[in-house]
Amino acid sequence: MRKLFDAGMRVFAERGYHAARVDDIVRAARTSHGTFYLYFANKEDLLRALAVECAEDLTKLADGIGPIGPDDDGYEELRRFLSGFVTTYRRYGPVIRAWMEDQVADREIDRLGVKAFTAIGARLGERMREAGVDIAEDERAAVGALMAMLERVNYALASKRMVVDEDVMLDTLARIIHRGFFGAPAGPAP
Amino acid sequence: MRKLFDAGMRVFAERGYHAARVDDIVRAARTSHGTFYLYFANKEDLLRALAVECAEDLTKLADGIGPIGPDDDGYEELRRFLSGFVTTYRRYGPVIRAWMEDQVADREIDRLGVKAFTAIGARLGERMREAGVDIAEDERAAVGALMAMLERVNYALASKRMVVDEDVMLDTLARIIHRGFFGAPAGPAP
Amino acid sequence: MRKLFDAGMRVFAERGYHAARVDDIVRAARTSHGTFYLYFANKEDLLRALAVECAEDLTKLADGIGPIGPDDDGYEELRRFLSGFVTTYRRYGPVIRAWMEDQVADREIDRLGVKAFTAIGARLGERMREAGVDIAEDERAAVGALMAMLERVNYALASKRMVVDEDVMLDTLARIIHRGFFGAPAGPAP
Amino acid sequence: MRKLFDAGMRVFAERGYHAARVDDIVRAARTSHGTFYLYFANKEDLLRALAVECAEDLTKLADGIGPIGPDDDGYEELRRFLSGFVTTYRRYGPVIRAWMEDQVADREIDRLGVKAFTAIGARLGERMREAGVDIAEDERAAVGALMAMLERVNYALASKRMVVDEDVMLDTLARIIHRGFFGAPAGPAP
DNA sequence: CATGAATGAGTGTTCATTCAT
DNA sequence: AATGAATGAACACTCATTCAT
Numbered sequence: 113m114r115k116l117f118d119a120g121m122r123v124f125a126e127r128g129y130h131a132a133r134v135d136d137i138v139r140a141a142r143t144s145h146g147t148f149y150l151y152f153a154n155k156e157d158l159l160r161a162l163a164v165e166c167a168e169d170l171t172k173l174a175d176g177i178g179p180i181g182p183d184d185d186g187y188e189e190l191r192r193f194l195s196g197f198v199t200t201y202r203r204y205g206p207v208i209r210a211w212m213e214d215q216v217a218d219r220e221i222d223r224l225g226v227k228a229f230t231a232i233g234a235r236l237g238e239r240m241r242e243a244g245v246d247i248a249e250d251e252r253a254a255v256g257a258l259m260a261m262l263e264r265v266n267y268a269l270a271s272k273r274m275v276v277d278e279d280v281m282l283d284t285l286a287r288i289i290h291r292g293f294f295g296a297p298a299g300p301a302p
Numbered sequence: 303m304r305k306l307f308d309a310g311m312r313v314f315a316e317r318g319y320h321a322a323r324v325d326d327i328v329r330a331a332r333t334s335h336g337t338f339y340l341y342f343a344n345k346e347d348l349l350r351a352l353a354v355e356c357a358e359d360l361t362k363l364a365d366g367i368g369p370i371g372p373d374d375d376g377y378e379e380l381r382r383f384l385s386g387f388v389t390t391y392r393r394y395g396p397v398i399r400a401w402m403e404d405q406v407a408d409r410e411i412d413r414l415g416v417k418a419f420t421a422i423g424a425r426l427g428e429r430m431r432e433a434g435v436d437i438a439e440d441e442r443a444a445v446g447a448l449m450a451m452l453e454r455v456n457y458a459l460a461s462k463r464m465v466v467d468e469d470v471m472l473d474t475l476a477r478i479i480h481r482g483f484f485g486a487p488a489g490p491a492p
Numbered sequence: 493m494r495k496l497f498d499a500g501m502r503v504f505a506e507r508g509y510h511a512a513r514v515d516d517i518v519r520a521a522r523t524s525h526g527t528f529y530l531y532f533a534n535k536e537d538l539l540r541a542l543a544v545e546c547a548e549d550l551t552k553l554a555d556g557i558g559p560i561g562p563d564d565d566g567y568e569e570l571r572r573f574l575s576g577f578v579t580t581y582r583r584y585g586p587v588i589r590a591w592m593e594d595q596v597a598d599r600e601i602d603r604l605g606v607k608a609f610t611a612i613g614a615r616l617g618e619r620m621r622e623a624g625v626d627i628a629e630d631e632r633a634a635v636g637a638l639m640a641m642l643e644r645v646n647y648a649l650a651s652k653r654m655v656v657d658e659d660v661m662l663d664t665l666a667r668i669i670h671r672g673f674f675g676a677p678a679g680p681a682p
Numbered sequence: 683m684r685k686l687f688d689a690g691m692r693v694f695a696e697r698g699y700h701a702a703r704v705d706d707i708v709r710a711a712r713t714s715h716g717t718f719y720l721y722f723a724n725k726e727d728l729l730r731a732l733a734v735e736c737a738e739d740l741t742k743l744a745d746g747i748g749p750i751g752p753d754d755d756g757y758e759e760l761r762r763f764l765s766g767f768v769t770t771y772r773r774y775g776p777v778i779r780a781w782m783e784d785q786v787a788d789r790e791i792d793r794l795g796v797k798a799f800t801a802i803g804a805r806l807g808e809r810m811r812e813a814g815v816d817i818a819e820d821e822r823a824a825v826g827a828l829m830a831m832l833e834r835v836n837y838a839l840a841s842k843r844m845v846v847d848e849d850v851m852l853d854t855l856a857r858i859i860h861r862g863f864f865g866a867p868a869g870p871a872p
Numbered sequence: 873c874a875t876g877a878a879t880g881a882g883t884g885t886t887c888a889t890t891c892a893t
Numbered sequence: 894a895a896t897g898a899a900t901g902a903a904c905a906c907t908c909a910t911t912c913a914t
Contacts, residue, residue, distance in 0.1 A: 128405075130320050130321065131320070133886095133887065133888085134887075134888060134889085135887075135888090143895080143896090144895065144896045144897055145888090145889080145890090145896080145897065145898095146890085146891085146894095146895060146896045146897065147894080147895055147896070148889095149888095149889065149890075150894075150895075154888075154889075155888075209403075212454065213318075213399075213403065213457075214461060214463060215318070245488065250466055250467070250470045250471075250474065252464075252466055253464075253466045253470055253471045253474040253475075254474050254478065256455065256458060256464050256466065256471075257451055257455050257471075257474065257475055257478060260450070260451055260454030260455045260458060261447055261450055261451035261454065263454060264402070264450030264451065264453060264454045265446065265447050265450050267403075268446060268450060271404060273404060274442075274443075274446050275442075276442055276443045276446065280443055281443045281446075281447075284443040284444050284447065285443075285447055287482075288444065288447060288482040288483060289482065291481050291482045291485075291488075292477075292478040292479065292481045292482020292483070293478060293482070295481075295488040297487075297488070298435065298485040298487070323903090323904070323905090324904080324905060324906085325903095325904080325905090333878080333879090334878065334879045334880060335879085335880065335881095335905085335906075335907090336877095336878065336879050336880065336906095336907085336908080337877080337878055337879070338906095339905090339906065339907075339908095340877070340878075340879095344905075344906075345905080508783075508785070510700050510701070511700065513882090513883070513884090514883075514884060514885085515882095515883080515884090523899080523900090524899065524900045524901060525884085525885075525886090525900085525901065525902095526885095526886085526887080526898095526899065526900050526901065527898080527899055527900070528885095529884090529885065529886075529887095530898070530899075530900095534884075534885075535884075589783075592834070593698075593779075593783065593837075594841060594843060595698075625868065630846055630847070630850045630851075630854065632844075632845075632846055633844075633846045633850055633851045633854040633855075634854050634858065636835065636838060636844050636846065636851075637831055637835050637851075637854065637855055637858060640830075640831055640834030640835045640838060641827055641830055641831035641834065643834060644782070644830030644831065644833060644834045645826065645827050645830045647783075648826060648830060651784060653784060654822075654823075654826050655822075656822055656823045656826065660823055661823045661826075661827075664823040664824050664827060665823075665827055667862075668824065668827060668862040668863060669862065671861050671862045671865075672857075672858040672859065672861045672862020672863070673858060673862070675861075675868040677867075677868070678815065678861075678865040678867070703907095703908065703909085704908075704909060704910085705908075705909090713874080713875090714874065714875045714876055715875080715876065715877095715909090715910080715911090716873095716874060716875045716876065716911085716912085717873085717874055717875070718910095719909095719910070719911075720873075720874075724909075724910075725909075874914100875912105875913100875914080876912100876913105876914100877911105877912095877913095877914105878910105878911085878912090878913100879908105879909100879910085879911080879912105880907105880908100880909105880910100881907105881908100881909100882906105882907085882908095882909105883905100883906085883907080884904105884905090884906090884907105885903105885904085885905085885906105886902105886903085886904080886905100887900105887901100887902100887903095887904105888900100888901105888902100888903105889899105889900085889901100890898105890899085890900075891896105891897100891898095891899090891900105892896100892897105892898095892899100893895100893896080893897100893898105
C-alpha cells in the first residue's frame with residue numbers, strides 16, 4: 113500500500129527507524145493498525161520493503177555512472193552521480209542510514225544494502241582503475257571511504273545539521289573526490 | 303564509577319545507545335540498578351559523562367595537529383592525526399556516533415559535540431589555508447565532508463563492518479585526504 | 493471505561509490513593525495495563541476523571557439544600573442533606589479524601605474539590621444566616637468545621653472504623669449540627 | 683535519638699508519612715542511613731516511637747479536662763482543652779493523622795491511637811453526661827463526631843489549608859461544641 | 873557507635889502486535 | 894479488506910534496607 117510506504121518513509125526520516133512508532137506511521141498514513149499488519153508482518157518488514165525499492169534505485173544509479181577521467185568531463189560525470197545520490201538519499205535516507213548504521217538485525221535488509229553498495233562501489237572502483245590512478249593497495253578501502261563520506265554528508269544535508277548550500281556542497285565534494293580519488297590535478301573546478 | 307563508565311561504553315558500542323538497556327550496562331558492570339542510579343540520573347546522564355571525557359580527548363587531539371604541507375612531512379602529520387582519531391574513536395565511538403547521528407535531544411551533549419568537532423574542524427581548516435589550497439568556496443563544506451568521512455570510516459572499522467586492515471585503511475585515507483583536501487600531487491604515498 | 497472507573501474507586505477505597513497500585517486496579521477491572529493507559533494518562537488522571545463526576549454530584553447536592561430553621565422541618569432538611577452526603581461519600585470517598593487530605597499535587601483535581609466544597613459551604617452558610625444564628629465571627633470557620641466533621645465521620649463510617657449504626661450516627665450528627673450550627677434549642681430530636 | 687525523632691516529625695508533617703523518604707529524614711537529622719536503622723527497625727518503627735510519645739501527651743490532656751457545664755466556666759474549660767489539643771496536634775500531627783486515616787497496618791500503632799482517643803472520648807463523654815445532656819442514643823457516635831471534627835480542623839489549620847485565624851477558629855469551635863454537644867444555650871460567646 | 877555505598881524487589885509506563893467485528 | 898480496542902512483555906526508575914568498614 114503506497115500510503116504506508118510514503119508514511120513510513122516520512123516518519124522514519126523524522127524520528128529515525130528505532131524511535132518511529134507504528135502508531136506514528138499509521139496515523140501519518142491515515143489508516144489503522146490492523147491495516148498496517150495486513151500488508152506488513154511488522155515494522156521491520158516495512159523497512160525491508162522500502163529497502164527493496166531503494167536498492168533498485170541505487171543499482172540503476174550505479175549502472176548510469178560513465179567514465180570519470182581527470183578532466184572536466186570526468187568532473188561533470190562525478191557531479192552528476194553525486195546529484196543522483198542526493199536525490200535517492202532524499203527519498204530513501206532512512207533505509208540508507210539503517211544500512212550504514214547497522215540498525216537492524218535482519219539478514220535480508222542487510223543483504224540488499226550490501227548488494228546495492230557493492231554495485232556502486234564496484235562501478236566507482238572500475239572507473240578509478242580506468243582513470244589510471246593507483247590510489248590504494250586495497251581498492252575496497254578507498255571505495256569504502258568514498259561511500260562513507262557520501263552517506264554522512266547526505267545525512268547531514270538531509271537532517272539540516274550542516275548549514276551549507278547544497279550546490280556548494282556538491283561542488284566541493286566533487287572536487288575533493290575528483291582529486292582525492294580520481295587523481296585530478298589541484299586547481300579550480302571548472 | 304569507572305566500572306559503569308567502561309560497561310556503558312562497551313554496551314553502547316555493542317547495541318547502540320538507544321537499543322542499550324540499563325539492565326545490560328548494569329550486568330556488564332556486574333553491579334545493580336540501584337548503583338547505576340546512584341551515580342547517574344539516567345541513561346542519558348551516563349552518555350553525557352562519557353561525552354565530557356571524549357570532548358576533552360578530541361580537543362587535545364585538535365591542539366596537537368601540526369602543519370600539513372603537500373610534502374611527505376605533511377602526509378606523516380596527517381597520518382599521525384588519523385591514527386589519534388582512530389584511538390579516540392575506538393574508546394568513545396558511541397559518543398561520537400551519538401553526536402553525528404543526532405541520537406539524543408540533550409542540549410549539553412550536543413554542545414559538547416559541536417565544541418569538540420569545531421575545535422578539530424577549525425584546526426584542519428587552518429592547516430588547509432596554510433597549505434595554500436583553494437579547495438572550496440566554503441571551507442565548512444570541505445571540513446564537514448572530511449569529518450564525515452573520518453567518522454563513518456572509523457565506525458565501519460570499529461564495528462567490523464569493513465573488513466580491511468587498519469593500517470591499509472589509514473594509508474588510503476591519508477593519501478586521499480592529502481590529495482583531495484590538502485592539494486598534494488597524485489602519485490604513490492611515501 | 494466504566495470497568496476501570498469502578499475498579500479504581502474500589503481499589504482507592506481499599507488501599508488509599510497513594511498505596512493503590514495500577515496493577516491492583518487493572519486486576520480488579522479484569523483488564524490489562526495497556527488498556528488502563530489507553531483510557532488514562534496515569535493513575536492521577538483516573539482520580540481526576542473520578543473527581544469530575546464527584547464534583548458534579550456534590551454540586552447537585554448543594555443545590556438541593558432547602559431552608560434549615562431551628563424547628564423540626566429544619567432538622568429533617570438537615571437530615572436529608574446528611575443522608576445525601578453519605579450516599580455520595582460511599583461512592584466517591586477516595587476522591588473526597590484526596591481533596592481533604594491534600595494527597596495530590598494536581599491543580600485541576602484541587603480546583604474541582606475547592607469548587608464542590610465551596611458550593612456546599614456557601615449554601616450551608618446561607619442557610620445559617622437565614623436561620624438568624626450569629627454563630628461565628630468568621631462564617632468560613634464554622635462552615636469549615638462543619639465540612640470537616642462531615643468528611644471525617646463519613647470516612648470513619650465508610651472504612652468501618654467507627655462501629656456505629658449509620659442511622660444512629662446520622663441522627664446524632666443532625667442533632668449536633670442543628671444545635672451547634674443552626675441554633676436549635678437543646679432537647680430530644682423529633 | 684532525639685535528632686531522628688524531630689527530623690521524622692518534621693518530614694512526616696511536610697510530606698506525609700507515606701511520601702516521606704527515609705533519606706529525607708536522615709538528611710534532615712544530619713545523620714546517616716546506618717544510624718537510622720541502628721535506632722529503628724524501619725520507618726514504621728519510628729512512627730511507632732512517636733506514637734508512644736503522642737499517646738502520653740493525649741492521655742495527660744484527657745486527664746486534665748475539668749467539668750464542662752453550660753455556663754461560661756464550661757466554655758472556658760472547653761476552650762482550654764481545645765487549645766491543648768491544638769498544641770499537641772502541632773507537635774504530633776502526622777501521628778494523629780496516621781491514626782485517623784488508617785495509614786499503617788501496624789497493630790501496636792493502632793492500639794496506641796485507640797487507647798489515646800478512647801481516653802479523651804471517655805472523659806468528654808463523662809463531662810457530657812455530667813452536663814445532663816442527652817445528646818445521643820449512642821454516646822460513641824457523638825464523641826466520634828467530636829473527635830473527627832477536632833482532628834480535621836486541626837489538620838486544616840496545621841497544613842495551612844484553612845486560612846482562618848487560629849483564635850477565631852478556636853472560639854468558633856468552642857461555641858459550636860458547647861452548644862451542639864454540651865447543650866449550652868444559643869447566644870454570643872463570653 | 874556511626875557511616876554511606878550497594879542492593880534488588882517493586883512500580884509506573886510504553887508500544888508492537890493481535891483479533892473479534 | 895479494514896478497523897481499533899485490547900493485550901502484556903519489556904523497560905526505566907525508586908527507595909527501604911543491609912553490611913563491610
